Amino acid sequence: MDTDSEHRDVTRRGLFRAAAGTSVAIAASSATSIGASADSRNSWHSHSDADTRFTLAVMPDTQYLIDEGGSDPEPVREGLRWVAENRRKQNIAFLAHLGDVSEHGTEREMRIADRAFRGIGHRMPYSVLGGNHDVSGDDQRGDTPYLRTFGPDRFNRMDTYGGSSPDGYNSYHVFEGGGRRWLLLALDWRVSDRGVRWTQGVLNEHPELPTILTTHDLVWAEDDGMAHLSDHGQWLWEGLIRGNDQIFLAIGGHYWPCGRTTLTNDAGNTVHLHLANYQERYYGGAGMIRLYSFDPVRGMIDVATFSPWLREQHAARRSPLEAENVELTTNADRFGVEIDFEGRFAGFAPPTSSPERSASEVVHRDTVAYWRFDRSGFVAGNDGAPVAAGAVARDLSGNGNDLIVERLHGGPPELLTFSSEHHDAAPAHASLRFDGGQDPNRGAVLRAKRDSPINSAGFTRGYTIETFLKLPEPFRGSHAWMGILGWEGRAGDAGKDGGYSTDDAPCGLALSGERFLQHVVYPHNRDDDPTCWSHALPVGQWVHVAVVNDGRHTTVYVDRSKIARNAAARSKGITTLGEPFALGAKQSAGRYGQGFHGSLGDTRITARALRPEEFLSAVSSDSGRER
Structure with missing residues (x-):
């Protein structure tokens, strides 16, 4: 988030407080444990746990590590490598970057980012979206070094890539996990009216897919981890999220500290909104990766945050700050989200039984x-x-x-x-x-x-x-x-x-x-x-x-x-x-x-x-x- 042109003289904590003053504060409600009804979870329980568990990997703001003024992109490269190399072991279905890939969005910084992502080749499907340090203005801004690096041409060979908005700054991806398909929206840090209409069209074309929305600016959080919608988050909530029951999880970066909250959409269902950003921590976040491990049989999403780059360091040789940041365990970084998946998705994707089989079968x-x-x-x-x-x-x-x-x-x-x-x-x-x-x-x-x-x-x-x-x-x-x-x-x-x-x-x-x-x-x-x-x-x-x-x-x-x-x-x-x-x-x-x-x-x-x-x-x- 730190200093863009419109906030260049504001301190980080002051900016956080400024956001608090202009955002619409939504009181957080605790995540409710929804007990499975008699039959609502049967389609998950016909599988073993191993059949249904899968993981979504998230990489938040990496701007301080990709800075042509002097930084070290190795933690980013190591984080991406770890995800690709552990795809099978961790059953990682997809990787989502939350924006602010670089510090200034220059051609040189985008070349560094390009090489980092090319290091994983075709081993891992992923999405990238623009943050305020990559671009300026809304998604109608036209050509930029970011768009030439992370526009449609980068993703169109991936099996998971569904398409991009005409401007190229918003994209959608469909990946498989746990025996079903999931829709992931990767939206610009400032989505225009046209961008909202395009996104609604994507949702209309995929009415039965549970959806994860990713963007750069969604919620800000207080020191205790209670999150509130930002101005842009409020825009997305009113114009997109609350009216589309498919969207059950939304993740953003931009602000710190980390936090989370839940809101109730127009269908009366819970939407989980999370903030993940570690740029203010040691070594610009040290290439932190957040794993969302879905376990539909248990009705849980288990969330963990760690730095693959620091984990690779020899434990006995880690400095105090390196040791402190290998893995983050506060309730804003390591937690569980309870979801009765079949019940939550029943309004747009009713659970289906396997077909009847005859005795001869x-x-x-x-x-x-x-x-x-x-x-x-x-x-x-x-x-x-x-x-x-x-x-x-x-x-x-x-x-x-x-x-x-x-x-x-x-x-x-x-x-x-x-x-x-x-x-x-x-x-x-x-x-x-x-x-x-x-x-x-x-x-x-x-x-x-x-x-x-x-x-x-x-x-x-x-x-x-x-x-x-x-x-x-x-x-x-x-x-x-x-x-x-x-x-x-x-x-x-x-x-x-x-x-x-x-x-x-x-x-x-x-x-x-x-x-x-x-x-x-x-x-x-x-x-x-x-x-x-x-x-x-x-x-x-x-x-x-x-x-x-x-x-x-x-x-x-x-x-x-x-x-x-x-x-x-x-x-x-x-x-x-x-x-x-x-x-x-x-x-x-x-x-x-x-x-x-x-x-x-x-x-x-x-x-x-x-x-x-x-x-x-x-x-x-x-x-x-x-x-």
């Missing part, structure tokens, strides 16, 4: 049984309608393992109802809602017929048991130790006298009061029961659970992620007794107690160990998802 030669609760495998009804006792869920594998609906202990109709809710990656877009409970041992169960092959299957070559489930919110303690699925009978009747109890069922999946999955099995090769325990499952959110046995050990996966507490003991097969397999409850001492409370979707059993990429939740690339 998920049944293969090793499939023992496959049940789904839409009309292809069930006499499905309307949302909330009771499922009739005696209704049949057909085994779509063709192996004759049909399930028959029963209500435990003569329970009422509402114990089991139809639902169109489903995990985003489930083949069938339907489920069953169970309303089980401990008192008076209420529940519903789907039991295999007495002569079903699955009742006697030994699975000595291994097995995979999969289901989609959702726990209700809130999850009450009265639902502790409810059964999800398993085989009927007593382990003691098979000669098993070890483990928890001889009254235990030979195999079952249940849930503890802490919402830990418990998989108990009595295998063929031992008398006791190797048991697996998961972490606490989330409430109000669909998850996919897979129990995989390779003939030696059992591994449980939640959303294709292996849990920690898998049984170490060797385990071969399941000691079934010819008693029915059941979905929606689990027996003890030959009786059903509490039934499941929550929702269950597609369930499949396979007579071999499947890899995570073969699970029901691993949607093929043909339907637009990674495997």
Whole structure:
């Protein structure tokens, strides 16, 4: 920011105070943690965390390092090199410079900047915008050394480059991250009416893309980090940001100290406005890089700021100021932004489910049984309608393992109802809602017929048991130790006298009061029961659970992620007794107690160990998802 022609006699702190006097001050509201609704985050949760995490790199004002009067551009070159070299490791999707590339905007300084950026070649897509030290006036200023260096010709070979305004000073870029596309606007430090109209046209052409706006002059901040719109920021807010719900994050430089705030747009949604600028710090900011690490599964953007150039210095040889500025950790430089991404974007990009898949797409030669609760495998009804006792869920594998609906202990109709809710990656877009409970041992169960092959299957070559489930919110303690699925009978009747109890069922999946999955099995090769325990499952959110046995050990996966507490003991097969397999409850001492409370979707059993990429939740690339 420091001294341009109109502020040449004003001190830096005085300029900051002057800005405070002329800007429209907006009281900051704290970033609100928005809890994910029951289904709003499903499209993110059908991926693993690694599938959805990505990073946006930001480089703020570098003017003091690219100054023909005497400076050192090496920190800028090192910062750019670090981003390019760590693109894959950090999953960096894009790099945005916030303007004031140089101190005077001369031909010589632009040649220095040109060489710095050419050092990363085509390894990293990026944007650059003009700051008040690169140019003067608004974006209708005409030709400048900056425009000849960082105009449209520089970007038109990048896959991410979408185009520039007719004047050449505003541009837009579309990059991919986390399985979706994002729009980034790189706007001049003084956007004219024409520039605003052009930018609105870009937004109109990309109505479903979440958008990050970058510009040089957006907000200023007080010493405590509370940010306020500047005059130019107010112009952009009123003319562009507040009326376009797509814009959820805006980042600027120019002023110091750093800060942030949130405002509410016309759609009633939060917009995050950040200020990043380190030119007043040691060594002109030392080529600071700010990383915005997006983690949609957690609903977070994690922000970190550091100098790659200082980080490369040998730690023992760093001077006190070098050591102090390697990484910045104040709450204006290192922080988290909570965003329910699907909920925030729902107004312009409603979450979409993966397409339904037919049974033939998920049944293969090793499939023992496959049940789904839409009309292809069930006499499905309307949302909330009771499922009739005696209704049949057909085994779509063709192996004759049909399930028959029963209500435990003569329970009422509402114990089991139809639902169109489903995990985003489930083949069938339907489920069953169970309303089980401990008192008076209420529940519903789907039991295999007495002569079903699955009742006697030994699975000595291994097995995979999969289901989609959702726990209700809130999850009450009265639902502790409810059964999800398993085989009927007593382990003691098979000669098993070890483990928890001889009254235990030979195999079952249940849930503890802490919402830990418990998989108990009595295998063929031992008398006791190797048991697996998961972490606490989330409430109000669909998850996919897979129990995989390779003939030696059992591994449980939640959303294709292996849990920690898998049984170490060797385990071969399941000691079934010819008693029915059941979905929606689990027996003890030959009786059903509490039934499941929550929702269950597609369930499949396979007579071999499947890899995570073969699970029901691993949607093929043909339907637009990674495997």
